[in-house]
Every structure is written in C-alpha cells, then in structure tokens.
Amino acid sequence: MTDALSWTWHYDGVILLTGILCAVAASLPGNFLVLRRTSLLGDAVSHAVLPGIAAAFLLTHSRTGPILFAGAVVAGLLTALLTELIRDIGSVDEGASTGVVFTTLFAAGLVLIVQAADSVDLDPGCVLYGALEDSPLQTFRMGGLELPRVTLTLAAVLLLNLVFVLLFFKELLISSFDPGLATTGGYNARLVHYLLMVIVAITAVASFEAAGNILVVAMFIVPPSAALLLTTRLSHMIWISAGIAATAAVMGHFSALILPRWAGYRSISTAGMMTLCVGLLFLAAALLSPSAGVLTGWVRRVRLSLRILCEDLLALLYRIEERSGAREISTIASVEELSRKLLCGRRMLIVAGWIQARQGRLTREGDILKLTDTGRREAALLVRSHRLWESYLVTEGVGRGRIHRQAETLEHYTSEGLRSRLDTGLPDGTLDPHGSPIPGEHDFRSPPDA
C-alpha cells in the first residue's frame, strides 16, 4: 500500500500536515463570516492583498519576511474598511461595494507588480494556485532541525485563530447574531468586526504561500456552511466545521496521490483536490443532514405518504366489506379498483399492499387483496377515528359537506386517548353524521355474515 502511494513521511506527511493546518485555520474564522453573511469577504480580502504584497516587495525586494506579511495584512484590512465606507456613504449594496473594492485593488496590485517585474519573479499565478507540493522543500534550520517554514507559519496562525475564537467566543456570538444587543451590552461590535477582519487577512496571507488562495477561500466558506446544515449551535458548528476541513484535507491529499495514476497522468493540484473534496463533503451534508438534508427530507416525506396510504388502504377495504355486508365477497378488491379510489399510482399501492401483507394485516392472491383479522381490527380503529371526528366536527358547527375531508386528514394522527375523549364528548356514540355505525374501541365486532 505504502509503495503504491509512494508515500514518504518527510515529504507527504508535511504536505498533509500543511493542508490540514491551512484548512482548519481558515474554517475557524470562516464560521463567523458565514453567519454574518459576508462569506465573500474572504475571497475579496485574498485578492485585494496583492497591492500590499507588491508595495512591500518594491520596498524590501524580498519575497518573504515580516514587511511583506504586514503589507498584505494592511491591504486586506483596507478592503474591509473601504467596503464598509462605500457601502455606508454611497448606500450601495454590500456585495456591489465588495466587488468594486477588491477588483480595483487587485488591478492596482497587478499594475504595481508589472512595474517591479523587470527585477523580480513575483508571479501572480503563485498567489492564486499556490504550490502545496512545494511546502516540504522550503525549510529553515532551527536548533539543528530542518523545519518546513510555511508549515510552522500556518501552525502559528492556527494557534492564533484558536485563541481568538476561544477568547472572544461570547463577543463573536453576540455581535454575529445581534450587533445591536452587543452594543447595548457594552461590547464594541465594530471592534470585534475589525478584529475578525485582521484575523481573516492574516489567515489568508499566511495560506497563500502554502496553498494559494483557492484552498483558503474555500475553507473560509464551505466547511462552516456544511456545519450550519448539520447543527444550529455555534459551539458545535465550529468543531464540526474544523472536522470537515481536516477530513477534506486528508481526502484531498490521498485522492491527489491516487486519482491521476488511474487516469495515466503524472500529478494533480493537491490544493485543487482538497477544495473539490470539501465541496463533495458539503454536497453530502446538503443531501444527508438529518435536519436539513434534501434527501433525508424526501425520504421522510415518502415514508409519511406511504404510511398514510397503508392506513387508507386498510380503511378502504374495511368500508367495501361493510358496504356489501359480506365478508367472503367484500374483502376482495382488485388493485386497479383500489388505485383508482385511493388516487395513487399502481406502484405505490403495490408497495403499500406488500408492507401490509408482511405485517399480517392482509393477504394477497394475485390481483386480489383480503383483510386478515388483525388488519380488520386496525382498520376498524381508523374508521372509528374518522367517524368520531366527523361527528365531533358536526357538533362544532362545521358544514356536512366539509367534514369528510378534515376527518380524512385527522384520522391518521388520532391516538386511543383522543378517540375516547371524542367519544365521551358526543351525545350519540353509535352512528356518524352520514348514518354509518362507529366501530367500538375494544369490543371489536366482525361484520355480519352474508
């Protein structure tokens, strides 16, 4: 296995660790970006740092170092400030002012870089794509150990973000959901907002070199969004998002190792694969989340309508039996006839019949369904609920023309206790408004023989 992946700890281990650090570090502040509905600020900041990097480079002529870092953070912060300024003084839509600011700043950065280009190889492509694969190669010596530089930087950033989130948890919580309350509570919501922007800028800048801006922008937005589909508690959301981010990084790295070999290519961008994997995890959350998933919701709806259909089927068979007054003939009904009366598809009806047959409520011979004694008892209870409701609705003054439809809905949600209360409230407990007998709760009477 190790051979097939050509896995080496000092190389792949470092890439994997760098990817995980970057993903988790970005997902922590990302939670608050998503909750504040400013997700795209991460994207904007990560583009707009370009002029800061370029200006710092023109000053220092070095591709790394604290000044470059500071320049980028200042430019990132400037994006947040300018966006807010234009939004407020021009009463422009937030998205529009973000778009104006970051594209203009990025263009300014591009012009600056081209001015510096004669003397440098500051490649804008490096900022966008990043080269996660190169992270083990950039090392520096500390205490006799050869350590990967970007990995250490990202570890420091992760620690900073963790401390920030833990320390300001309450302030972030209140100012994200209710800035007004935060202000009346004595917190400065604006200060918290700008602190968050500083954190976002630092994270974005630190991740560029390691992973390019795609990975960090995705990790700002996607894991928190997926977590928000899975839970509604902020503390849970933060841990879940960090978990999703780390999982995506691991999945991404392994798929980047394995996939290209299958298709016969040499390699594929690790950062790109990590992004793709986090997208897949989001899709899984969107489909399968217990509370908000599309697929789980669909399954829940289908199960409910199937349960109702099963019950309606029993009740219908009971009524047919009752109307013709003969057990031998009346319990027989063809699927065609039933599906017409129950307004459902043939296939759904067959599934419902199969379920009821398995539970011993009816027997099936070819195209013909028959109630068993258990089935007849349950059907009687349903019909009893239905007729009790009809009687009750009539005493409440609901018109006779409308009681059947309402009872048809209510019968599926009526417990034994509710039935007995409806029964005691009624003046006459034997016949329903349409003149049919109301079956008893316990003294189950079999229909008269022919």
Place this chain on the structure above:
Amino acid sequence: MSVHLQIFVQLLQSASECVLVLLAAGTGFRERLSSLLLFEHYNTRIVLLGATLLGLAAGLVGCFTLLRRRALVGDALSHATLPGVGLAFLLAPLMGFDGSSRLVLLAGAAASGIAGAVAILFIRSLPRLKEDAALGIVLSVFFGAGVALLTVVQQVPAGRAAGLDRYIFGQTASMTAADARLIALTAALVALLIGLNFRSLTLLCFDEGYAAARGYSISLLDLLLMSLVVLITMIGLQAVGLILMIAMLVIPAAAARFWTNRLWVMLLISGLIGGLSGFFGALLSALFADLPSGAVIVLTCGVLFFGSLLLGRERGVLVRSMRRSELAAAIDREHLLRGIWELRESAGEESASESDRRAAGFEELLNLRSWSAGRLRAQIRKASAEGLVWLNSLGAVELTRRGVMEAERLVHHHRLWELYLITHADVAASRVDREADAIEHVLEPELIARLEELLLQRQRGSAIPASPHDIAGAAVQQSVAAVQEDRRK
C-alpha cells in the same frame, strides 16, 4: 450645478448612442467593419473595439444582477466556467472533436457556468444558508476543481499550447479579429435577450413576489439572468481575464446607480461607463507599454465609479449631503419663526407695544434649542434676506408682517399635530412637543385640512389653537432667568 449635470448626462447619452451605432456597424455590416479595422494600427483598433463592446454588454447585464442584490454572481459564475474548459479539453478527443478548438472550449465553459448557476439556486433553497454562502461555495469549489483539471491539462502535450491559463489572467493585448467579432456578436445577443425579457427581468429585480403572483417562474428568470452572466463571461474571460470580467459586471452598474432612479437610463449609463472604461483602458495600455490592459481597464472603471459616487445626480454623495443640509436649513428656519412667535405669545398681551409682541432677543432664541450661535446667526441672516424677520433698533429679532403670517401657519401646524397626538394617539401631553417637532416640517396641506376638520370643529373662532402644554420656550426662559438670578447672588 444641476444644469451642468444635465448637460453631462446628455453628453453621456449621446455618446452611448454613438457606441450603439458602432455596435450595429459591428454586427450588421461586417465588410464595413473589417475595412474600418484594416488600418495601420490594426491590432489596436481590434483591442479598442473588443474592450469597448465587452464593457458595454457587461454593463447592461450588471445592472440587473446589481438590482437583484446579487452583484457578485459574476464573481461566482466566472470562476465556475473554469472546470468546464478543462473538462471539454480533456473529454473532447474521446468524442472525436478537437479539444483545443474554440467552440468546444466555449461549450464546456457554458455548460459548467450553467451548472454553477443551478448549484447557486440549489444552495439558496437549503435552510439557513444565504445568498453569500451560495455564491462563495460555488465560486471556490468550482474554481478548485478547475485548477485541479488545469494542472492535468498542462501535462497533455497539446494542453500547454492551447493556452488555457489565458482564461484566468486574460491577454487583452493579444485579442484577435475573431475574438472581437465574437464579442460583438455576444454583445448584440445579450442586448437582444435583455430587450425581449425587459419586463420580466425588471419585475424579478424590483418585486419578486408580484412576479411570482403574475405567474412568472422565479427560478427560471434567475436562471435566465445567470445565463446572461455566463454568456458574457465565457466570451470575456479569455479576452480580458477573470478579475476584469468581475469588475466589468459590478462596477459600471454600481456607478450608474448614482445617476438615476430609472432603469432604462441606468442601463444606458452603465453600458456607457463600461464601454468608456474599456475604450480608455485599452487606449492607455496601448500608449504605455508596461501597463497591463486588463488592470488599466479596471482602474479606469474604478475612477469612473469614484466620480459617480461623488457627483451622481440622484444618489451621489454631494447631492445627498446638499439635500440633507437644505432640509436642515428649512427646519432651522421654521424653528426660528415659530420660536419667536411662541416666546412672545407666552409674554402675553400686557407687553407694551406691538413690536414687542413680535420680537425676541438673540440670547432667548439661542437658549430655545440646541443650535450653535453661528447656525442661528446664519439662519437669522437668511430669514431677513427673505423678508421674514429684521433686526430692530433694540437689537432684537423681529418678525415682519409676512414673518408673522408664516410663523402663525407653522405654529398652527405644530399645535394641530400635538392635538391630534393627544386626542387620537394617546401620547402624553408632556411628550407631544418633541413628537410634533419631528413631523411638523413634512405635513402636507391635505393632511392639515383633514386635521382641521377632525380637531377644530369646536374652536372655529381662533385660527391658532392654544398650546396644550407649557411652552418649552417659556420654561427655558424661566430657568435661564433663575440661573442668572443665582449668578448675581
């Protein structure tokens, strides 16, 4: 000032007509166009025309996305076209097409752009996730997939030659005649689609609920709008690059919003600003060798945006601050007149002469409200220029005959509203003065008439009802007098 602005807007409009004529020339008469372009600086002309038309078309589409409060949809969708380009390149040979042909790549871009639009609508429909998250997720995940695919494409021998990374950074300067023709066709198509769907798109932007009630499908309309974005993006991307494309979709529309409240005017201005910045940006970068054209176009756009932000005729910062200060001045004027009138009213009939009954000292007025001495002085100067007050021989501010009439009208409004608040809105008498203060300046004549009908049936005799509370001025005056008394002791 507004005359200048009108001239400016007319200039903008006529210039945009010129651009429209150019557009017609570009699509309708290809021979004329190519003869126009076969001049000495053939390449420059192509780039100028292409950039201008692209800016124009993007400006048109941008208006609708801006008004739909989805300005950054261009950001997301332009990133979303990338994986389609990579996939088309890799898969086309398997189906027997040439992977590096332009049509195949464009088809791939369109397909994945539309997939991105559908994904945005899907994420929007999930609980708790909002617009921004939908855009951000589509942007980052699609772009990540695209980057992964591009690294694979680079390993195919033909991949490097196909120049797929042009799709990200764009090379405006190397635009070919075929590019420009494609842009012209797309621009015409976009304009046509907008023209055909003008009504439904307008409804979508301004009143989604009404559009749904009229039987339009909101998701289909959203998809139409996003398809327009994809259409313009996939053509523009390879010509000018990602960031420029986003800028062209956002900035001209946002700038045009400052100039007008009418949609079709906004469309014209936005198209014009897009076209102008495309033209001048390309021109500047052609003149100066080391200016990248895409970036210069964005910066030109940014400058035009900044100008519009300041000078815009409808919502510009200057106009709005002027409107605010005009309103503040009008309110100050009304406060001044009513202040003098009420101060003398509280002094009562026993005052010596008639002129005493109409005049108030500067100190008294200054203490009446929280206005600075300078603001009050300026207001007195203004009112005396209007012939409403004059400074009499004692140095007091005295109402003229017209001033008295105007002041009585204002006091009348103020007290009517106070009475209404007390009798019909159950507001305490001690609070009505402040509440009436806020609304008295904007009462319409019809409303006054109805208030009179409602409240003054029993008091027909006097034109001005008595104040229902202690006149604030009198109270302040007494307390000021008390303070002065204390100081003397």
